[in-house]
Amino acid sequence: MLWEVCVTLRSQSNKGMPTLKQISKDLNVSISIVSRILNGKAKEFRISNATVEIVLKHAKEIGYAPNLIAKGLQASQTFTIGLMVPNIANPFFAIMAKNIEKRAFKSKYSIILVDSNENIEIEKQQLNNLLGRKVDGLIVAPVGGNCQHFIKIVKQKIPLIFVDRYFTESTIPYITSNNYQGCYDATKHLIEMGHSHIGLICGNNANELVQERTRGYHEAHQDNALPISPNLTIGNTFSTENGFDSTQKLLQLDTPPTAILAMNNLIGFGVLQAINEHNLVIPSQLSLVIFDDHPYLSLLSPSITAIKQNSEKIGEMAVKAILKEINNECDIQSKQIPTTLILRDSVFNLKA
Amino acid sequence: MLWEVCVTLRSQSNKGMPTLKQISKDLNVSISIVSRILNGKAKEFRISNATVEIVLKHAKEIGYAPNLIAKGLQASQTFTIGLMVPNIANPFFAIMAKNIEKRAFKSKYSIILVDSNENIEIEKQQLNNLLGRKVDGLIVAPVGGNCQHFIKIVKQKIPLIFVDRYFTESTIPYITSNNYQGCYDATKHLIEMGHSHIGLICGNNANELVQERTRGYHEAHQDNALPISPNLTIGNTFSTENGFDSTQKLLQLDTPPTAILAMNNLIGFGVLQAINEHNLVIPSQLSLVIFDDHPYLSLLSPSITAIKQNSEKIGEMAVKAILKEINNECDIQSKQIPTTLILRDSVFNLKA
DNA sequence: ATATATTGCACAAACGTTTGTGCAATATAA
């Protein structure tokens, strides 16, 4: 069929998708006229109603859709946001990503998702990748440890905001939970329930976030005039393995803790595994609080007390902020989102 | 400083990023020479070593990085894959996405992630969005019910592959679990344990996948000469609510099932919630098998028997297939990935 | 009638690449 030949010919470079040029040829009008009409600038450029109509009609008929790549090149704006997370399989980041994508799409933005896999080398590579793709802005949950590669970005005036994790050594803004408060509340709760030996299993200490959570743990002790045993603070990665191993080490101490505070959901899962393996009974033999809630925590027996982060809100606020920055509406302010301590049945009352 | 002025001037359109043009000006050579050198085509185009060296040196100094948007426009290839899932917060899709991104990045591809939120209208909008962004290929877990919008895509010769869910009414290839086998195995196991009243809580029946899983359930009955009560098959969405509600309905039947087979992880969670709420004891009062494994299932008491899908492999294979299709190496073959029945403690042995 | 405004459009440059072609200058051959 003739039509197929036509499609085949055009398809060599553009898969047969209609372009402004195509419409302009078909209708014998200039490309600029077509562009202006399809961008709703007909009035502004005094284009006759007759022309407007035939162009709109034809564009609809052949199913014209703008080439966002070409638009991006010409405008130096791609309507694209780079989202980098250390592990998209972690529900915390998955939920955040969902809300980021949803909010971004409302504003015609799309998300390029990259996963650094908690590896700073990949993080650097992916950062360059995203820059090459000319994203209009970046939302990043960094691996931590070094932020020089991010400082380069802001020097190039590319909008960047951190989520969850951040660096206070730079002025790069961030949206995160109130990590201090979260751990303070949880620790205070444990102390109020009579615990004085509380194990704290940490993530990568190169993160401010970890230091803040640790500070909450410390200050809750101080405010209650409780000494801190340094050997109860342990662990250095956000992983199930760390949760598992650190729990075993804590249990082997001369005076093992009566409670454990796990610094994120992966660590918490590792703790649960270890407890399971050693056939310990929660909470009578060991109490547990996990930083990060998870649907299944309420179904475990006993159910597990958790510090719930509002990852939906963190994601949404990050998008709003980055969009404002992109549009030069205002500079981004760092924000701390409150956490909620969800009391369940994993903390034993030693005072009762 | 002079340098800053320079950056500011250039930054108006390109945030101060160096371009081929910039290098060409700085070094008084033509743009084409620079392009060819930086693409490793110096030999091929007989460019003198002297020129090659100064260009490479200067490019490194000013930190040249190619503009992938411009490259994409010129080559009609964006090194971008559109990934559409119905819910990135579902661990099944999150894990799949992680593996897709990882594998794609190896081949210099990046992922544009969109979430249809199980909504076919959003699915259609996002599909157009991805087309406008000129993705080189699409990996989609469709909402289901209608695939006309996808058929349009393949007519435009844009590589497309379904994952998890699919349509047999079209010839669009897919990578999915062996859904029939998964449910057959689980049902057979339940029957072998003496269950003859097995509730099946389904997801959206507009999906072939649901029909296949249902078929596995049916044929296992037939092969064991067991009759099927139609009122034991219930539910129509992949959601926790469906799992919760359907469980309650099943329990209110005159002859309630002695076991439930939940068709995905969200439904399974809803079943667990309902069981929890009604203080039922698994497995003595009700047995349970969930299609989809989850780390927490092994920590519940009792632990829950599950049909494990290999979402990592599904993701990886989908990328490999779509890349082959993009490079015209070969047409994509639909594949079914085996599932694994993980026996735990949630199935009561009525024969013991 | 001539001078000025308005209407409706076409043309061309630019965004940053890649790639086909042409053309000097030098080197080799006859």
Place this chain on the structure above:
DNA sequence: TTATATTGCACAAACGTTTGTGCAATATAT
């Protein structure tokens, strides 16, 4: 010495947009 190869590069078109400018043709004013 003249004809032919080879070397090394520049030029220009194209990808699909947007946007500033120019220029006819018509309409209005004097």
